[in-house]
Structures are given as C-alpha cells and as structure tokens.
Amino acid sequence: MKKKMILAVLALGVFASSCSNDDDNTSSVDSNLTLNLDGLEALGDDFVYEGWIIVDGSPVSTGTFSSVDFPQTFSVNSEQLEVATTFVLSIEPAVDSDPLPAATKILAGDFSGALASVDSNGIVANFATATGSYILATPTDADDTNEESGVWFLDNSSGSAVTGLDLPTLTEGWKYEGWAVLDGTPISTGTFTDPTLADDNATTSVFKGDAGDGPGFPGEDFLQNAPAGITFPTDLRGATIVVSVEPSPDNSPTPFTLKPLAHVVPSDAAVHTTISMGVGPTSVISGSVTRN
Incomplete structure (x- = not known):
C-alpha cells in the first residue's frame, strides 16, 4: 500500500x-x-x-x-x-x-x-541501510605533506578505489551533499546524485589544488581559497564528516536537516586509509496529520 x-x-x-x-x-x-x-x-x-x-x-x-x-x-x-x-x-x-x-x-x-x-x-528515500566510508588524502596537488587536508568518499581497503557510499537513489528534487565541519563551520565537498561518480563541482572547485580533478568519486581537497575564518591546508582529524540530503533547488548554503551519515574523524586517523562512517543525526522526518 x-x-x-x-x-x-x-x-x-x-x-x-x-x-x-x-x-x-x-x-x-x-x-x-x-x-x-x-x-x-x-x-x-x-x-x-x-x-x-x-x-x-x-x-x-x-x-x-x-x-x-x-x-x-x-x-x-x-x-x-x-x-x-x-x-x-x-x-x-x-x-x-x-x-x-x-x-x-x-x-x-x-x-x-x-x-x-x-x-x-x-x-525522499529510506536511509535505514545507508553506509559510508572515506579516506583522508589530497590527490589534487603534488605535496605529500598535507594529506590530512582532503576527504574522499571512497574505499581503498582492497587495494583499488571503489565507491565508499552505499546510498539509496533519491527521488526528483533532492541531491546528496558532502561536508567537512571545521570548528563548527560546515564546508561543502560538493553535491551529487550518484555516489559512484565525481560530484557536481569536480571540475569547478576553488578549494582543490592545481594538479588535477582528483579521483572519480565525491570528495574535496581543502588546499586554497579558504572561507573567512578558516585556514587551508587544514587538518581534518577531529572534524566531522557529514553526508546530507539537500533540496534541489537548495534553500540554504548550510546542511539541510536530513543527515543520514556522519562521523568524527579520529585524532589518530591515518591518511590514505579507509575510515567507516556512522549513522547521522537525522535520517527520517516524521509526524502526524489529523482531519476533523
């Protein structure tokens, strides 16, 4: 029914x-x-x-x-x-x-x-079985000393990179968006509808380095053009990584209330190593409607 x-x-x-x-x-x-x-x-x-x-x-x-x-x-x-x-x-x-x-x-x-x-x-979608993983890496520059300044939603635990997000297909009018929350400030990694492909800003990001677009999965390098109050490169250890579900067109530059996946990056997280995400703070909105 x-x-x-x-x-x-x-x-x-x-x-x-x-x-x-x-x-x-x-x-x-x-x-x-x-x-x-x-x-x-x-x-x-x-x-x-x-x-x-x-x-x-x-x-x-x-x-x-x-x-x-x-x-x-x-x-x-x-x-x-x-x-x-x-x-x-x-x-x-x-x-x-x-x-x-x-x-x-x-x-x-x-x-x-x-x-x-x-x-x-x-x-919208049912996120009961949604899972995710990511790595810390900065593949869009030639500097190997700032690898903790990028996050990519992929799984390289097998030795080859595959998608790190198992998410349901959204209905029309919605998109996924990745975020890194630094000192309380959410910074977008880009929007996407298919987690097996690069996100919508893969070729237009102002944050990435100058050595290429990065792997063909959602993610971002935070290397230049930092928002006000933030310094790039940064260290994402201790930051919160979030995947939200956003209206399209979007109502706000900040994350929407639906956040099916989230994870605080461990303080001792190793770079280039797969890290599993957890359940986010809000994966369903509900209520009741009464007529009388």
Missing part, C-alpha cells in the same frame, strides 16, 4: 490542470487539518512548506507555512478533506506562480480514518 501511495504522489507533476483552488470547491464549509511534525527546519526567506491533500488523484493545497513550531491547524474544504486519501508536504518557492506541487516533496502518508502518519521514507 505504501509503495502505491508513493508512486501516486510522485506522479502528481503530470496533473497540469488538476490542482484545485477555492473557486473549484463545491462547498464553503471548512474543517480543520492539524499538522504535528517533527524534524523540520526553517527554510529561510526564499522557500516555504506547502501541504497538499490528494483528492480523486489530484493535489489540493492546504496552505503554506514557514514556522516549524507545531501543532499547526489549517482550514480546508470539508468535502474535499473528507474524501482525501493522502497528505503530502512539499518545499515551494516563496514566490510561486505554479499551482502544482514542486518536485521537492519531503513528507507523505495515507489517511486511515482521521489520521495520516507521514514520513520522509520513500518520498
């Missing part, structure tokens, strides 16, 4: 003429829809959350919000709410001329009576 719900939700983008508004309502009587969600973060000025109910296979907006304090209650057309089968939450531009849900859907769940239990599993 959940698989059918997710497939239906992901297909909503094809209903270009199906999004209902108040002018389409057959009754002016409204009922309450109450959201009680856990794990959402504020999106900033350029984006908002928008709720949707699925009525006869089509999305009907239940309203937008920016605050992540819950519970929150919205007035929704009673007849539509009564027959709604599913609730979906999306991330939308704050100024939005498109009446349909954006591709970036973050929560979904089917109604069972008055209650819908919603979560990000499936509608």
Whole structure:
C-alpha cells in the first residue's frame, strides 16, 4: 500500500490542470487539518512548506507555512478533506506562480480514518541501510605533506578505489551533499546524485589544488581559497564528516536537516586509509496529520 501511495504522489507533476483552488470547491464549509511534525527546519526567506491533500488523484493545497513550531491547524474544504486519501508536504518557492506541487516533496502518508502518519521514507528515500566510508588524502596537488587536508568518499581497503557510499537513489528534487565541519563551520565537498561518480563541482572547485580533478568519486581537497575564518591546508582529524540530503533547488548554503551519515574523524586517523562512517543525526522526518 505504501509503495502505491508513493508512486501516486510522485506522479502528481503530470496533473497540469488538476490542482484545485477555492473557486473549484463545491462547498464553503471548512474543517480543520492539524499538522504535528517533527524534524523540520526553517527554510529561510526564499522557500516555504506547502501541504497538499490528494483528492480523486489530484493535489489540493492546504496552505503554506514557514514556522516549524507545531501543532499547526489549517482550514480546508470539508468535502474535499473528507474524501482525501493522502497528505503530502512539499518545499515551494516563496514566490510561486505554479499551482502544482514542486518536485521537492519531503513528507507523505495515507489517511486511515482521521489520521495520516507521514514520513520522509520513500518520498525522499529510506536511509535505514545507508553506509559510508572515506579516506583522508589530497590527490589534487603534488605535496605529500598535507594529506590530512582532503576527504574522499571512497574505499581503498582492497587495494583499488571503489565507491565508499552505499546510498539509496533519491527521488526528483533532492541531491546528496558532502561536508567537512571545521570548528563548527560546515564546508561543502560538493553535491551529487550518484555516489559512484565525481560530484557536481569536480571540475569547478576553488578549494582543490592545481594538479588535477582528483579521483572519480565525491570528495574535496581543502588546499586554497579558504572561507573567512578558516585556514587551508587544514587538518581534518577531529572534524566531522557529514553526508546530507539537500533540496534541489537548495534553500540554504548550510546542511539541510536530513543527515543520514556522519562521523568524527579520529585524532589518530591515518591518511590514505579507509575510515567507516556512522549513522547521522537525522535520517527520517516524521509526524502526524489529523482531519476533523
């Protein structure tokens, strides 16, 4: 049943003429829809959350919000709410001329009576079995004295480099992003959708050295053009390495709330040696939606 719900939700983008508004309502009587969600973060000025109910296979907006304090209650057309089968939450531009849900859907769940239990599993991805590893190395310069200043998501324990990340395929509207958190400052290693390939900034990074793009996996050398307050080259031992899941388009230059993998680099970590990651602080967002 959940698989059918997710497939239906992901297909909503094809209903270009199906999004209902108040002018389409057959009754002016409204009922309450109450959201009680856990794990959402504020999106900033350029984006908002928008709720949707699925009525006869089509999305009907239940309203937008920016605050992540819950519970929150919205007035929704009673007849539509009564027959709604599913609730979906999306991330939308704050100024939005498109009446349909954006591709970036973050929560979904089917109604069972008055209650819908919603979560990000499936509608974003399920990270229950996600694993990761990385090495410390700086392959993009000719200096072998600063190898602790780069992180690459690969596994070389067999003697040959293979992908270090076992991650599920994300749905449309999402990307992975690697991070090194130095003295509380997150610095991106780049975004990617396929962990077996180089990330999106492989050829455009301003941090790498001048000896090449590096191995064909996500990762980064922190060698030059350091952000304000940071010095490159650096020593990543003691820093936190994170893999987050980001909206695309992204709402912020900092990591999003979904962080399925994270690891503090050991103080005695050896360079060029595979290091296993652990479970991140947030791998699922969930909550409940009640109609009455």
